[in-house]
Amino acid sequence: MLLEAIGFGDAASGPRFGEHAREISKNLPGVGFSTVSVSPLRNALAVVQEDFGAEIARQIADRVAPQPQRTRFTPAVGENASAYVSEQIQASAKWLEANGDRAIAIDEAAQVAAMSERNFLRRFKIEMGVTPSDYLLSVRLDMCCRLLVETNLPIDKIARRCGLGGGGWLAKLFRKHLATTPTEYRASKRPMSTS
Known part of the structure; x- marks a missing residue:
């Protein structure tokens, strides 16, 4: 303007x-x-x-207008999804993204979608292409990746802030999904300092 x-x-x-x-x-x-x-x-x-x-x-x-940095785990409704994702499943996926930093029970996400737990699990998998647990894990790993790049917090504190318990568990997940450690990931994604 x-x-x-x-x-x-x-x-x-x-x-x-x-x-x-x-x-x-x-x-x-x-x-x-x-x-x-x-x-x-x-x-x-x-x-x-x-x-x-x-x-x-x-x-x-x-x-x-900075664009949010996408990581390998950045959840996006529709990325692995079927051609149609219902409003209930979208709402539950967004709820999982917003609450990924705390302990979550599947029945809470099912309540957001106004479905029984069994129906929710079936519909989420069909419409999103992954189980709610896998989706939640990707949300948490995405949060960890962002915090590793954007902050200087210790690995253990990042893991706890993202609902993953501790640094040992986070390291195990990183080795499994990224074939690296959190420390190596942080070092590789940060811009080189010029001195």
Whole structure:
């Protein structure tokens, strides 16, 4: 809105911000805006890219609208799912994601879906492509991966915060699912410090 107030929005039809900006902005990183029309932010990023290069435009886009880092375990409704996922199963999957840091009983997730435990287990597996327990494990491993990269917390504390008991169990899960240790994962995903 600020860019529109200073004239960038109206200038989008002009020669510098019209089709040229639209073409440049197609190559910009996703910043969460509709591609139906060129937004003022995309116009501004197109100008930055033209004047200073794609890397600077990408850095600005990341600061303005950072995209969450996806890990191998990032749960996404529909990624392994069937063509149709009911609202009840979606709601229970989102509930599992929101409560993954605590002890969860399957009957709690079944209650969110307003189903019997047996029907919930069957429907979740059919619609999501994994069991609720496997889905919960992926949620917890995803949380661990994020905390390993984004914080300096000890491994044991991360495991407890993510509902996985302790560091020994987390290390065992990492070896099984990622063929690495949590410490090695942290070191490999963090940017190298320049000195």
